[in-house]
Amino acid sequence: MITVNGIHYEIPEELHAKKLSDWLREDLMLTGTKVGCDIGVCGSCTVLINDEAKRSCKLKLNDVDNSNITTIEGICAPDGGLHPLQQAFMDAGAIQCGFCTPGMVLSALALLLKNHRPTRGEIRLALKGNLCRCTGYQQIIDAVELAAGIMYPNK
Ligand code: FES
Ligand code: FES
Known part of the structure; x- marks a missing residue:
C-alpha cells in the first residue's frame, strides 16, 4: 500500500515496476509533479517520501511500498489556500x-x-x-x- 496526500492505494502487481513519477502523473493525475530530465538530475520531480525529499523519476512503485508520499497538491492549507x-x-x-x-x-x-x-x-x-x-x-x-x-x- 502507498499513501499519497492522505489517500491509500493498493498497487497491483503489474504496476510494481512503474516509475513513481509516471504513476503520480498518469494514474493519479497529480501533474504538479513535473518531469524534466527523467534521469534523476534536475529535481523537478521531487516529492516528499516520509517527509524526505526524493526524486520520483528514480523510484519504482515497488521501492515506495508502505510509504507516505506528499506531492505539491498535498501541501495546501485545510481551506485550500496556498501553503x-x-x-x-x-x-x-x-x-x-x-x-x-x-x-x-x-x-x-x-x-x-x-x-x-x-x-x-x-x-x-x-x-x-x-x-x-x-x-x-x-x-x-x-x-x-x-x-x-x-x-x-x-x-
Ligand atoms: S525529472 Fe529530473 S530528477 Fe526527476
Ligand atoms: S525553471 Fe523556470 S522558474 Fe525555475
Whole structure:
C-alpha cells in the first residue's frame, strides 16, 4: 500500500515496476509533479517520501511500498489556500516559468520540517539538486527564508 496526500492505494502487481513519477502523473493525475530530465538530475520531480525529499523519476512503485508520499497538491492549507512556502515563492518573485517550482517547494519543505531557521548556506545546500533555468536562485533562497519566518515565527 502507498499513501499519497492522505489517500491509500493498493498497487497491483503489474504496476510494481512503474516509475513513481509516471504513476503520480498518469494514474493519479497529480501533474504538479513535473518531469524534466527523467534521469534523476534536475529535481523537478521531487516529492516528499516520509517527509524526505526524493526524486520520483528514480523510484519504482515497488521501492515506495508502505510509504507516505506528499506531492505539491498535498501541501495546501485545510481551506485550500496556498501553503506559506507557495505564498512566499510568489511574494519573493521566485517563480518565472514555474516548472521547477513544485520540486523546489517540496525540497524546501523537507528542509524546514527539520530545520526551522536555516541559514542561506543551508538552504542552498538543501536545494542544490533542484535546477532552475529562469530565476537565478537568489529569489528562491529569499522565499525559503521568508517562509521559515511565517511557518515558525517564534524561532
Ligand atoms: S525529472 Fe526527476 S530528477 Fe529530473
Ligand atoms: S522558474 Fe523556470 S525553471 Fe525555475
